[in-house]
Amino acid sequence: STRSVYEFAHFVNGAAFKGSHFSPDRSGLPIIKIAELKHGITEQTQFTTQCHEEKYRLAAGDILFSWSGSPETSIGTFVWSGGAGWLNQHIFRVSPNRKEDELFVYYTLLYLNDEFVEIARNKQTTGLGHVTVADLKRRLVVVPPDNALAAFNSAARPLYEKWCGTTLESRTLAVLRDTLLPKLMSGELRVRDAENLAGTHV
Numbered sequence: 001s002t003r004s005v006y007e008f009a010h011f012v013n014g015a016a017f018k019g020s021h022f023s024p025d026r027s028g029l030p031i032i033k034i035a036e037l038k039h040g041i042t043e044q045t046q047f048t049t050q051c052h053e054e055k056y057r058l059a060a061g062d063i064l065f066s067w068s069g070s071p072e073t074s075i076g077t078f079v080w081s082g083g084a085g086w087l088n089q090h091i092f093r094v095s096p097n098r099k100e101d102e103l104f105v106y107y108t109l110l111y112l113n114d115e116f117v118e119i120a121r122n123k124q125t126t127g128l129g130h131v132t133v134a135d136l137k138r139r140l141v142v143v144p145p146d147n148a149l150a151a152f153n154s155a156a157r158p159l160y161e162k163w164c165g166t167t168l169e170s171r172t173l174a175v176l177r178d179t180l181l182p183k184l185m186s187g188e189l190r191v192r193d194a195e196n197l198a199g200t201h202v
Contacts, residue, residue, distance in 0.1 A: 001143050005112065006136040008105050010095045011065070014087035015056045022046045030085040032058055034066050037078045037091070040171050048086060055093070058085045060168060063094040063106050068130040071120035075131060077109040081167045090130075100149060103156050108141055115139065 017031050028049035030041050058064075062080045068090035069075065077094075087093055094109070096102045120129030144152070183189040 002140040003143050004137045005105075005108055005139050005141050006133065007097075008101050008108075008141075009063075009097055011092040011133065011136065012055050012087075012095070014089045014091045014093070015052050016089045017046070017048065017086070021048045021050050023049050029057075030082070031088050032064075032080065032082070032085040032091070033088045034069055034074050034091065036082065036085070037064060037066060037076075037080070040174065041082055041085075052086055056087045058082075058087050058093070061164060063096075063102070063109075065092040065094050065109055066090065067092055067116075067132070068120075069128055071117045071124060071129040075117050075120050075129070076113060077106065079106070079164060079167070081164065081171050100146075100153060103153055103160055104144065104149060106160075107156075112139060112141075 014032075022031075026045075026047045028047045030036065031046045031048055035042070036045055058080050060081055060083060064078045064080055064087070066074055066076050066078065094105060096105045116131045116135070119131050119135050123129050180189065184191065
């Protein structure tokens with residue numbers, strides 16, 4: 001049997017943030033846009049102290065589908081590897097209806113990415129394209145039997161969790177590097193001090 005990819009999960013679009021929501025001192029939680037999905041939290045990331053509905057609050061491991069922007073560079077499926085943050089509009093938080101469907105949903109969205117890019121390209125206006133809920137509902141996929149899904153999860157889950165863990169560690173080390181390097185260059189920190197600090201984070 002077949003079902004639309006949309007039926008396997010709950011898709012929640014992010015909140016709409018305005019300039020007045022941003023905290024000038026970068027306090028609060030980061031606002032996660034497509035740039036953060038690709039590059040993590042950077043100096044360009046906006047923060048907010050405002051509280052929003054829990055459905056917009058992200059945690060490491062959340063599956064995200066960016067559905068709007070430049071088709072070739074913005075449409076895509078990601079696993080968030082940062083800490084807590086608020087999800088911005090134009091990105092769906094994808095919550096599989098069953099835990100056992102998580103990897104199937106993630107890898108199905110990845111597999112269909114070229115189709116989603118083409119859909120967005122066909123609607124492209126002023127450089128931007130988008131994939132709508134209606135598009136997701138129209139895209140049918142084969143429903144795997146439970147025994148096939150269980151076998152897939154048994155083989156894929158260890159690899160997926162190792163990849164997620166490595167990605168998270170890589171992000172953590174990048175943040176540590178970006179924090180320590182300017183201090184080393186300015187002489188604020190000595191190499192020995194930096195080694196001690198790094199050791200506490202690895």
